[in-house]
Amino acid sequence: MKYTSFAMNSFAFFLLTIFFTISNAFPLSNSMNKRDVFVPPITYPTNTTVWNSGEVHNVTWDISQAPVNITNKIGRIQLRQDDITFPLVLAYDFDILLGSYNITVPLVISGTYQLVLFGDSGNFSPEFTINGV
Numbered sequence: 001m002k003y004t005s006f007a008m009n010s011f012a013f014f015l016l017t018i019f020f021t022i023s024n025a026f027p028l029s030n031s032m033n034k035r036d037v038f039v040p041p042i043t044y045p046t047n048t049t050v051w052n053s054g055e056v057h058n059v060t061w062d063i064s065q066a067p068v069n070i071t072n073k074i075g076r077i078q079l080r081q082d083d084i085t086f087p088l089v090l091a092y093d094f095d096i097l098l099g100s101y102n103i104t105v106p107l108v109i110s111g112t113y114q115l116v117l118f119g120d121s122g123n124f125s126p127e128f129t130i131n132g133v
């Protein structure tokens, strides 16, 4: 029994290895023809927005220019300041075609920040104010 399950695991691993070898051997060239990079502009917050840490706010972006086939539909929102994107994730694993997503404003030093909306690549919001500590 033990031997059987070991053999099954090895076989599964073997199949996985083949799969990754094949997918690496044939990179995106095929799917790139059908799929498009989509970097929607953030429409809220704007450059006059003021948020307080701990509040829930509805980040919104413009999906009107969305191509039919998007390369990566999974969205992620991060915070940025002075050209540095923090490794702090405010929201992730949502459909970028939603066009909006609620986030909780993190506790930060009061100042000027930007949001980064990641799909295929990152898009920055205008600079806005967060009142934290």
Ligand SMILES: *[C@@H]1O[C@H](CO)[C@@H](O)[C@H](O)[C@H]1NC(C)=O
Residues within 6 Å of the ligand: 033, 034, 035, 068, 069
């Ligand atoms: C979108 O993808 C589908 C299925 O892969 C394909 O049939 C269609 O032609 C693509 N459309 C565009 C506009 O690329």
Ligand SMILES: *[C@@H]1O[C@H](CO)[C@@H](O)[C@H](O)[C@H]1NC(C)=O
Residues within 6 Å of the ligand: 047, 048
């Ligand atoms: C804020 O955005 C508005 C509208 O896009 C623009 O007219 C204005 O110049 C911006 N202000 C600053 C300080 O960037």
Ligand SMILES: *[C@@H]1O[C@H](CO)[C@@H](O)[C@H](O)[C@H]1NC(C)=O
Residues within 6 Å of the ligand: 056, 057, 058, 102
């Ligand atoms: C999103 O946030 C707003 C307040 O900004 C709240 O009224 C609404 O219920 C929230 N929606 C979800 C799905 O959490």
Ligand SMILES: *[C@@H]1O[C@H](CO)[C@@H](O)[C@H](O)[C@H]1NC(C)=O
Residues within 6 Å of the ligand: 058, 060, 100, 101, 102
């Ligand atoms: C966020 O705002 C958009 C546009 O104003 C609205 O359609 C959507 O229902 C809002 N979502 C939440 C969760 O509040």
